[in-house]
Amino acid sequence: MSLPDFGFYVLCATAIVLLAAQAVIHPGEFVQVFIFGLTQGSIYALVALGYTMVYGIIELINFAHGDVFTLGAYVGSAILGFFAISEGGFTTVNLIALLLVFPAVMLVMGGINVAIERVAYRPLRNAPRLAPLITAIGMSFFLEGVMFLWHGPATVHFPDILPKAATTVAGVFFGFKDVFVVVVAAILVALLAIFINRTKLGKAMRATAQDRDAAQLMGIDINRTIAATFFIGALLAGAGGMIWGLYYNTVYYQLGFRSGLIAFTAAVFGGIGNIPGAALGGLIIGLIAAFSDSYIGSKWTQVVVFGILIGVLVFRPTGLLGMRVPEK
Amino acid sequence: MSEQPAPADNILELTDLTKRFGGLVAVDNVSLNIKRGEVFALIGPNGAGKTTLFNNVTGLFQPTSGRVVFDGRDITGSKPHQVARRGIARTFQNIRLFDYMTCLDNVRVGRHVRMKATVFDSLFKLPRERREEERVTEEAMEFLRFVGIAKHADQYARNLAYGQQRRLEIARALATDPKLLLLDEPAAGFTPQEKVELMKLVKKILGRGITVFLIEHDMKVVMGISERIVVLDHGEKIAEGSPDEVRKDVRVIEAYLGKSA
Amino acid sequence: MSTSVFTRLHLRDRIRDRDTAVYSILLILALVFPMASIYATDGTALVSQATRAGTFVLLAIGLNVVVGFAGLLDLGYAAFYAIGAYSYALFASTQLASSPAHHAFHLPFWLMLFVALFVAAAAGAVLGFPTLRLRGDYLAIVTLGFGEIVPQLFYNFDQWTGGINAVGGIDQPTLPAWIQGPWSGDGPFQVVRNFNFGGDPVAFYVLICILIAAAIILVNNLYRSRLGRAWMAIREDEVAAAAMGINTVTTKLLAFGIGASFSGFAGAFYGANVSLVSPDSFLFIVSITVLVMVVLGGMGNISGVIIGALVLYYVVYYLIPGLPENVRSLANSIGLSSETTRSLADATQHLNYIIYGGILVAMMLLRPQGLLPSRVREQELKHAAVQEEEAAVEMEHAT
Numbered sequence A: 001m002s003l004p005d006f007g008f009y010v011l012c013a014t015a016i017v018l019l020a021a022q023a024v025i026h027p028g029e030f031v032q033v034f035i036f037g038l039t040q041g042s043i044y045a046l047v048a049l050g051y052t053m054v055y056g057i058i059e060l061i062n063f064a065h066g067d068v069f070t071l072g073a074y075v076g077s078a079i080l081g082f083f084a085i086s087e088g089g090f091t092t093v094n095l096i097a098l099l100l101v102f103p104a105v106m107l108v109m110g111g112i113n114v115a116i117e118r119v120a121y122r123p124l125r126n127a128p129r130l131a132p133l134i135t136a137i138g139m140s141f142f143l144e145g146v147m148f149l150w151h152g153p154a155t156v157h158f159p160d161i162l163p164k165a166a167t168t169v170a171g172v173f174f175g176f177k178d179v180f181v182v183v184v185a186a187i188l189v190a191l192l193a194i195f196i197n198r199t200k201l202g203k204a205m206r207a208t209a210q211d212r213d214a215a216q217l218m219g220i221d222i223n224r225t226i227a228a229t230f231f232i233g234a235l236l237a238g239a240g241g242m243i244w245g246l247y248y249n250t251v252y253y254q255l256g257f258r259s260g261l262i263a264f265t266a267a268v269f270g271g272i273g274n275i276p277g278a279a280l281g282g283l284i285i286g287l288i289a290a291f292s293d294s295y296i297g298s299k300w301t302q303v304v305v306f307g308i309l310i311g312v313l314v315f316r317p318t319g320l321l322g323m324r325v326p327e328k
Numbered sequence B: 001m002s003e004q005p006a007p008a009d010n011i012l013e014l015t016d017l018t019k020r021f022g023g024l025v026a027v028d029n030v031s032l033n034i035k036r037g038e039v040f041a042l043i044g045p046n047g048a049g050k051t052t053l054f055n056n057v058t059g060l061f062q063p064t065s066g067r068v069v070f071d072g073r074d075i076t077g078s079k080p081h082q083v084a085r086r087g088i089a090r091t092f093q094n095i096r097l098f099d100y101m102t103c104l105d106n107v108r109v110g111r112h113v114r115m116k117a118t119v120f121d122s123l124f125k126l127p128r129e130r131r132e133e134e135r136v137t138e139e140a141m142e143f144l145r146f147v148g149i150a151k152h153a154d155q156y157a158r159n160l161a162y163g164q165q166r167r168l169e170i171a172r173a174l175a176t177d178p179k180l181l182l183l184d185e186p187a188a189g190f191t192p193q194e195k196v197e198l199m200k201l202v203k204k205i206l207g208r209g210i211t212v213f214l215i216e217h218d219m220k221v222v223m224g225i226s227e228r229i230v231v232l233d234h235g236e237k238i239a240e241g242s243p244d245e246v247r248k249d250v251r252v253i254e255a256y257l258g259k260s261a
Numbered sequence C: 001m002s003t004s005v006f007t008r009l010h011l012r013d014r015i016r017d018r019d020t021a022v023y024s025i026l027l028i029l030a031l032v033f034p035m036a037s038i039y040a041t042d043g044t045a046l047v048s049q050a051t052r053a054g055t056f057v058l059l060a061i062g063l064n065v066v067v068g069f070a071g072l073l074d075l076g077y078a079a080f081y082a083i084g085a086y087s088y089a090l091f092a093s094t095q096l097a098s099s100p101a102h103h104a105f106h107l108p109f110w111l112m113l114f115v116a117l118f119v120a121a122a123a124g125a126v127l128g129f130p131t132l133r134l135r136g137d138y139l140a141i142v143t144l145g146f147g148e149i150v151p152q153l154f155y156n157f158d159q160w161t162g163g164i165n166a167v168g169g170i171d172q173p174t175l176p177a178w179i180q181g182p183w184s185g186d187g188p189f190q191v192v193r194n195f196n197f198g199g200d201p202v203a204f205y206v207l208i209c210i211l212i213a214a215a216i217i218l219v220n221n222l223y224r225s226r227l228g229r230a231w232m233a234i235r236e237d238e239v240a241a242a243a244m245g246i247n248t249v250t251t252k253l254l255a256f257g258i259g260a261s262f263s264g265f266a267g268a269f270y271g272a273n274v275s276l277v278s279p280d281s282f283l284f285i286v287s288i289t290v291l292v293m294v295v296l297g298g299m300g301n302i303s304g305v306i307i308g309a310l311v312l313y314y315v316v317y318y319l320i321p322g323l324p325e326n327v328r329s330l331a332n333s334i335g336l337s338s339e340t341t342r343s344l345a346d347a348t349q350h351l352n353y354i355i356y357g358g359i360l361v362a363m364m365l366l367r368p369q370g371l372l373p374s375r376v377r378e379q380e381l382k383h384a385a386v387q388e389e390e391a392a393v394e395m396e397h398a399t
Ligand SMILES: Nc1ncnc2c1ncn2[C@@H]1O[C@H](COP(=O)(O)OP(=O)(O)O)[C@@H](O)[C@H]1O
Pocket: B021, B024, B026, B044, B045, B046, B047, B048, B049, B050, B051, B052, B053
């Protein structure tokens, strides 16, 4: 075992021992935090998938991705406004609205992301590597600007339309919303896995991620495949935005910046380019953030998360499950 | 050829060198000795492990097992820059120049390792740094002249013709003042005329007291300049000897023409 | 073949000519600007702005060493800026009196300028050492994380740094009494009143111009040295560079440390200049803005980077914030109602992000290599004289 690996295991073991101690001393609180971390982590996982897929295929840190996620919540909130939904309770209208709006938002975000790729990234595919990175940052500011123009700097209310049902088991509170978030995220990740492994387009995406030139020689349409990657990444981000809105009922225009960075950390944590890795990384980062919020203090969470980011890169640069990026 | 040369006469000794990539044994238990001042050739079919052997010698790869002794010193596991400092320079099979640097600068980078200026000297352009820069510029021009591309000194490396790029790579390697020069398929893609010129250049390099260790496919080139040849196939050394001996070796003929022949 | 080496170096000559032109124009502008702006506006607000722009020029020159020369992507450059600013702020104000140290330090600016430089360089080395051996993009990610952590640490350790309340009342630089001359006191050429920079924007302006000039000279020296070539070699092909005997890890570490030291240096100047240092001034947006300055100017090319810094500073800190005001006066002058005028101005204010984002995208699409790229294009490369010589040689061969 090499020294970096050793360091990595020592760090992980320390964290687990500390958490286990908490779990024994205050089991109720621990489970509560755990549930919260799981829900938060599910959302990070959905966003992290978009980062990891795009990085895997064109080696771009797509800074605009976090803002696509946030915009999903804005768009969802706007479309829901057209329905006679009732907040605070769960009606048939709510259910219908949810079933219609959820996929609609996903599709809208998918379309927007494909447009972004077409306008801002594709023309720069052979440019110096910094160029697309800077357009990505530019697109991020642009999208934040659109949300700012739309609703201003204040937080925006997202309709509270999910059932309020909740139970308390042994002092631990959990509600329908918690279950909803985790289940929906799990279904989406499962669908993605099926898509990637079973469909022709999914296989084309994997082939392109592995070796773009070889994929092209085998007759894969690179432009279409990359566009599809952005589309699917944004479907998940849009879903993440909807879930975020439904769960927290509030969004603001800069939400995507910080949560985008955290999701990106999750992608690196799982091994950038690695799809199961991103999902796992999202869950773990969500849990870490939740534990840090309650056991260390929320003002330290950012330091903890980015400290972990640096630590992972130093001690285990390939992430938990190994990175999968094009060989150069 | 009957008596073993004394170790001091060998510039490079590889002992049981093995390099594995997962299940693939790219270099399999190869031993060879290169004598000071000779041209030693390494041949073998594509994928035989020749480049991998070079990479193990120059520190780009760590050998899985075995020893690399250069100039009487064990350099197994040294970093590439340490190997270069010791006196091994190389070119690459697929040319690796500094594309957006001028030819002159490419060669001056080669000179880097023989320069003494510290960050402090450079920061304040101290007189000794200035003198060194001037001297190195002249030396670099000299290397460019040596390989015959001096008139392109101020062009970006990427704008040179293919054959000139190969020459520039050799000039850059020579600039490190090597005792041993590794050339990885230096004549690949050359016209017959260019191959002749390359052979002349190798002779000139030899004339400077530099030992040449070369990978080459073209048998005319190999036979024309090298004193001894080692043949690699599937990572294994299958023959060693003078050009004539190797040409007649049954295993070599098999390796090149396929087992069925 | 007997002509001197140097007459053949056309490419370098051409780049040098362009640089000379740019530097001459900059020098004249730097000299004329304070007088002209004070004369035109009867105030020193513009001079202060120019000083702020100068701070960014210094930052861009430093980041250019990391990104442009060595090809390392640093997305957390503002962290070192923060470290430099706080190094000065904490030890040149009353801040530490109310900290657990219970003692206020008032170390001299000129000393702290260099202390800040070394502290930032050390931070760069500590961060760079374990991470510089990683894949290129991973450094970007590590620096991004570092850039997020550092301002947060300055928030969190509020006992020491005042956290969100910022460090205020930072000491002004004073000139040692022995540097007396016509520029001091109330003489005709006064630049510095009573040896104290306090409240004198022109003094800071002069100082930043001197610092920038020094930075240009030093970085240029490095660029034309053994180390500068080693950086570029690593940028072009790390494997080949290592095979040429360059220790890539220490060479990259030097680029990273030198870049960080510039940032620390600029940070100390910034602290003294604005006299107030808060974690908010060192967020991601600052790192990105400096990076864009470098890319906009033309990575690797010092004169280009300076132009890039000035242009982008003007756009981001002057043009865009001033837009609502301009729109208002424009609307007024073409006789729109005050109601429309106000809503128009409000709308432009809300457009800030969109405009900045749009500029970044448009800029990269139109000119991804920057305004004054260090890489001269191929056609320009084959200088006429070289071609002639080539033709002559070919003739020789033919006959
Ligand atoms: N970095 C590497 N990772 C995995 N396999 C490699 C690597 N480099 C070379 N190989 C494999 O080792 C074998 C020998 O390659 P090489 O040394 O390039 O052959 P040659 O130069 O004789 O044509 C090939 O099968 C090649 O695929």
